[in-house]
Each structure stands twice: as structure tokens, then as C-alpha cells.
Amino acid sequence: MEKQVCRPILVTGAGSGIGNYLVKYLAARGHIVYGAARREDDLLELGKIDNVIPVRLDVRDFRQVREAEILVREQGTGLYGLVNNAGLGELGMLSTWTEDELANIFDVNVFGPFRMTNAFLNLLLESEGRIVNIGSQGGVITYKYYGPYTMTKHALEAYTDTLNYELEPYGVRASIVQPGGIATNIGAKSMEGNIARFKRAKAPFDEEAKQILTGLETAPAANDEEESETNRKPSSPEIVATAVYEALFSERPKLRYLVGTRWEGNRVLKALLAQLLDENDNPQHNYSRDQLVALLDQQILDRQDSG
Numbered sequence: 001m002e003k004q005v006c007r008p009i010l011v012t013g014a015g016s017g018i019g020n021y022l023v024k025y026l027a028a029r030g031h032i033v034y035g036a037a038r039r040e041d042d043l044l045e046l047g048k049i050d051n052v053i054p055v056r057l058d059v060r061d062f063r064q065v066r067e068a069e070i071l072v073r074e075q076g077t078g079l080y081g082l083v084n085n086a087g088l089g090e091l092g093m094l095s096t097w098t099e100d101e102l103a104n105i106f107d108v109n110v111f112g113p114f115r116m117t118n119a120f121l122n123l124l125l126e127s128e129g130r131i132v133n134i135g136s137q138g139g140v141i142t143y144k145y146y147g148p149y150t151m152t153k154h155a156l157e158a159y160t161d162t163l164n165y166e167l168e169p170y171g172v173r174a175s176i177v178q179p180g181g182i183a184t185n186i187g188a189k190s191m192e193g194n195i196a197r198f199k200r201a202k203a204p205f206d207e208e209a210k211q212i213l214t215g216l217e218t219a220p221a222a223n224d225e226e227e228s229e230t231n232r233k234p235s236s237p238e239i240v241a242t243a244v245y246e247a248l249f250s251e252r253p254k255l256r257y258l259v260g261t262r263w264e265g266n267r268v269l270k271a272l273l274a275q276l277l278d279e280n281d282n283p284q285h286n287y288s289r290d291q292l293v294a295l296l297d298q299q300i301l302d303r304q305d306s307g
Contacts, residue, residue, distance in 0.1 A: 007129075008077040009248065010034040010068075012059055012116060013086030015042030017184035018134060021237035022083060022244055027051040029245075032077055036068060036086070059086045059112030060104075069119045079123040081248045084113035085134040087152075090190045092197030093205055094147045101193070102148055109152035113159065128171030132247045133160050134240070135176040137264055141271040143229075145212070164255055175247035178268075180260025183234040191216065227263040235260055 009026055013019035015037030023035040027049055035046040036057035046054040053075065057068045072079055087109045090101075113133055117124075124131065138146060139153035157176060164174040195216060201209035227233045243257035258265060280287055287295070 006030045006032060007080035007248070008032040008034070008072075008075075009081035009083060010036060010055070010072065010079060010116075010120065011083040011085055012036045012057065012112065014046060015039055016189075017186055018179070018182060018237050018240050019083075019085040020046075022085060022241055023052055024049060025238075025241040025245070034068075034072060034079075059116060060107045062115060065115050065119045069123075072120070072123065078127050079120055080127045080129040081132065082116060082120050082124060082129070083132045083134065083244060083248075084116055086112055087134065088190065089149055089186045090197075091145045091149070091194045092147075093145060093201055093209065095202075095205065096197040096200040096209075097148055101197075105148050106152055106155075109149075110155045110159070113156065117163065124172050125167075125170055130248045130253065131160075131163065131167075131172065131174040132244050133174070133176045134244075135160070135178045137178050137180045137258065137260060137268050139176070139178055140268050161255070173253050175253050175255055175257065177240060177243045177247065177257045177259060179235070179240050180264035181232045181234040182237055182240060182260075184237065227261055233261050233263070 009031055011019050011022050011026070011033060014023045014033075014035035019035075019037075020042075023033050023046065027033045031051065033052045034055050035049070035052045036055040036059075037043050037046060038056070038058045043054040043056060046052050055068050055071060057064050059065065088105050090105060092101075117131060123129075133156055135156045136150070136153040138150035139157040142150035142154075160174050160176040167174060195213065198209040198213050198216070225231055239259045243259050247253045247257060258268060276292075279285070280292065
């Protein structure tokens, strides 16, 4: 990690959850942080933090995005880092989502980072800065009831890949941080919509939906059993902040930062291996086990050689 100097960084979705933690984490280390939020009370709280400049911003609103860019320019600080954190996390059977709900989650989770990056691109080019998108392990895997959310996070993966290809020659690097379960209030904020969608379920899905509703409306009991799909162990936002900090300030940032518990990481790696085997099972490739291992070994060597 290179020696740090104070840098101006904008964080969206800074009113609560991971975004709020990131703002405090970065500001405590001396960086000027533009904390973007929608709610008036969140903006007032952000304004009480040293080194933080509150910015009224809904990433769905192009006018507000443009006003935020003007505000940053008028401050005269420039902009080194953009952290696209604002996002929605919502559940529901695919058949119960309305088109408006689907459009809204894509508007925030996909078009939001697109709008923000394009609006601030010139400032980031001037500083040869960094873009960090807050994705999810759901950008690699998916499961029933998580469809639209993971669809947006898969899209954000492709967006970040392409962004990094296009901008790296001009000195700007893009990374994506992929958290698993994090101890925030995102679940509570989306609960009303989740319940409404499960209540919409029609036969033959209605009985299954009733079981899910019972689980949603019952507070989970804490236990010390090993982590599993039904016994999740949320991590602290600290692990996300640490990854974001590295992506912003490392001399050689990684494209992807997978963060979460060991169980979550194993789940992601197993899903990637299953996908690899699916892709390999075709007449054009169909490599043997030894050939696949040789390909993996070569990838490891290539990565070591590139530093």
C-alpha cells in the first residue's frame, strides 16, 4: 500500500449501512468525503462529521446527479475516488415482480453507477483516480427469490469489467467489491416490498410463499451452529471498508474483491467451478481433468509474472 495523501472521494448511498460506514472510515483517515444521500435527516447527520461534505443525491435523478457534479467542481477539490454504493436489495419470486419494481431496482443498482460515472468521468480522468462499485457475491451466484437483485449485480460485474478495460489506458482504474451478508439495515428497509411480493404469489406458488412469509415475519433466533444457507452469519461493514480502501489506494488494485465469511467464499468458488465444468462440457473443449489443472496452473503463473 502506497503512502497516503488526503484525497477527495464521493460515496453514494451514504445515509445508512455500508455507505455510512465507508464515509466515516474514509473521513477518519483524513480524506475529504462527499457523502451523498437522499433524506434530509441523513444529510444533517453527515454534515456533523469532520471532513464530510453532504450532497443531496438520488442516483435515479439525472438533474440531481448533474447538480452534485457542479457542487464538487465548485468546491475546487477535484475528485479522486467515486464509490458507487447506493443500491437496493429486494426479494420476491420472479412471477410476483411488477415491471415498475424491476425497472426501479435496475435504475438504482445499474443505471445509478452508469449515471454517476459518466457525470464525474472528466474529474476522474484529470486526477487519474479510481472507481469502486459495490457489487455483491450475488454478482457471481444466484438463488430463488433473489432473481432481480442478482440480475442487477451480474450486470454491474460486466459494467465494471468493461469500464476498467476502457479507462485503464487513461490512468483510471475500476474495481468491484463483492460482499456477502453484511450487518446493515438493508433487509429492514426492503421488508415491506418483499412481503408485498410474496403475498402476490398465485397457485402453484402460493403455499411456498406462505412459508416464506412466516419466516420473514419471525425474528431469527441466534444460534452457534455452523453457517449454512438457513443460518447466515453477517460480517461487519469493516471488511467492506478495508477492501474499498485497498481498491482506492493500492498501487495495483485488483479488479475484484470478494469479502465475507469462509462459508460464503466457498459457496462462490464452488459455483464458479460448477460453471467452469458446464462450459467445458461441450464438443469444442471438453478438456480432461489434467488439462484443466494445467490451464489453472498457467493462469496462476501468468498472474505471478504480471505482479
